Amino acid sequence: MAGKIKKIFTVGLIKDNPVFRQILGICSALAVTNLMMNSLVMGLGLIFVTAFSELTYSLIRNITPKHIRMMVQTLIISAYVIIVDIFLKAYFPDMSKALGPYVGLIITNCIIMGRCEAYAQFNPPFYSFIDGVAAGTGYAAVLLFIAFFRELLGFGTLFGISILGEGWVSWTLMIMPPGAFFMLGIVIWISHSIFPTEDTKKSSKGGASA
Amino acid sequence: MIEIHPMVIFFAAIFTNNMILSNFLGMCSFIAVSSEIKTSLNLGQAVTFVLTFTTLLNYFVYHVILVPLGLEYLRYIVFIIVIAAFVQLVEMIIDRYFQTLYYALGIFLPLITVNCAILGVSLFMVIRDYDLFQSLAFGVGSGIGWTLAIVTMAGIRQKIKKAPIPKGLEGPGITLIIIGLMALAFIGFSGIVQIQ
Numbered sequence: 058m059a060g061k062i063k064k065i066f067t068v069g070l071i072k073d074n075p076v077f078r079q080i081l082g083i084c085s086a087l088a089v090t091n092l093m094m095n096s097l098v099m100g101l102g103l104i105f106v107t108a109f110s111e112l113t114y115s116l117i118r119n120i121t122p123k124h125i126r127m128m129v130q131t132l133i134i135s136a137y138v139i140i141v142d143i144f145l146k147a148y149f150p151d152m153s154k155a156l157g158p159y160v161g162l163i164i165t166n167c168i169i170m171g172r173c174e175a176y177a178q179f180n181p182p183f184y185s186f187i188d189g190v191a192a193g194t195g196y197a198a199v200l201l202f203i204a205f206f207r208e209l210l211g212f213g214t215l216f217g218i219s220i221l222g223e224g225w226v227s228w229t230l231m232i233m234p235p236g237a238f239f240m241l242g243i244v245i246w247i248s249h250s251i252f253p254t255e256d257t258k259k260s261s262k263g264g265a266s267a
Numbered sequence: 268m269i270e271i272h273p274m275v276i277f278f279a280a281i282f283t284n285n286m287i288l289s290n291f292l293g294m295c296s297f298i299a300v301s302s303e304i305k306t307s308l309n310l311g312q313a314v315t316f317v318l319t320f321t322t323l324l325n326y327f328v329y330h331v332i333l334v335p336l337g338l339e340y341l342r343y344i345v346f347i348i349v350i351a352a353f354v355q356l357v358e359m360i361i362d363r364y365f366q367t368l369y370y371a372l373g374i375f376l377p378l379i380t381v382n383c384a385i386l387g388v389s390l391f392m393v394i395r396d397y398d399l400f401q402s403l404a405f406g407v408g409s410g411i412g413w414t415l416a417i418v419t420m421a422g423i424r425q426k427i428k429k430a431p432i433p434k435g436l437e438g439p440g441i442t443l444i445i446i447g448l449m450a451l452a453f454i455g456f457s458g459i460v461q462i463q
Binding site: 088249 | 288289290291292293294340341343347348383385386387390391394434435436439440441442443446450451454
């Protein structure tokens with residue numbers, strides 16, 4: 058069992074990493090990565106929603122009619138997103154403001170539905186839960202990686218703590234939208250060079266259908 | 268919220284607060300479809316159409332049903348249902364009455380339900396507290412802005428089809444770099460008008 062869990066994690070984190078392998082869910086990946094703190098909260102929220110949505114969907118997978126499964130998945134995901142949203146509003150109101158609509162947009166984050174469709178539909182609840190945690194963690198890792206460079210270069214800080222000192226001239230471009238696009242492009246470039254896929258075209262098509 | 272004229276919101280949504288280039292919304296289908304000008308234009312039209320009507324519908328649902336009942340927290344679930352139901356309805360109607368239009372837009376409609384731009388516009392509308400005309404202007408403007416971005420993108424991608432690109436950068440990588448350059452160009456508009 059431990060071996061299977063380990064396998065799920067390597068697949069979720071590296072081999073099928075949702076962001077740079079399958080180009081899924083990048084809307085929010087780009088929007089929240091100007092600060093490490095935002096990315097961390099977003100990542101945790103996504104892990105929570107993905108894991109529990111997969112768990113719930115996996116529990117009812119055998120009694121859900123096939124042709125309405127998309128709707129059922131969407132409703133499950135929305136319910137968990139509402140929990141995350143209310144939780145943030147109650148305990149971290151500033152963070153909730155900073156993330157704005159992007160918490161709600163977790164619903165349309167293709168990663169979650171993609172995992173429900175690809176994994177939870179055929180697997181028992183426990184493994185689905187683990188798969189959700191793995192896919193969410195893979196997403197959070199990329200988010201933090203991008204945010205690390207954007208915040209460091211854009212503000213000279215990490216988690217709001219000054220790293221590069223007073224003399225650092227903030228590279229404002231990095232915290233503006235173009236910086237996000239360039240960073241993600243470069244991350245994808247690096248990841249495709251280090252772990253070449255047999256067919257890059259195929260993976261981008263997979264993202265399209267989800 | 269200070270009063271902003273709907274026309275201001277309309278132009279801001281196209282140029283300075285472009286859905287893709289400054290809010291990162293609707294990227295998934297953007298990267299997948301933006302390889303041909305004609306299909307991009309069709310998708311853009313479909314998105315603009317759906318965006319306009321779902322924004323209006325969601326405006327009424329939110330202000331007529333959810334606010335009086337104190338159920339604002341349910342908005343995510345309600346908005347996504349409204350969007351999905353509307354898309355389904357439109358698909359059925361144009362399939363029945365406008366066959367040619369169905370062949371042009373048909374395959375894109377299901378894609379639109381999961382387009383984050385649609386839900387994003389409705390959520391922005393609630394957060395920024397727009398009134399009816401502001402919401403309408405914002406919906407139409409966002410749709411046109413999205414179309415503008417995707418058609419431009421498709422044009423650029425067609426031009427670079429034969430260009431030599433570093434191996435790892437092919438496909439999504441180079442697309443993101445191009446979007447980055449486009450976003451950089453659109454920053455030039457930001458002096459005109461700014462909405463928060």
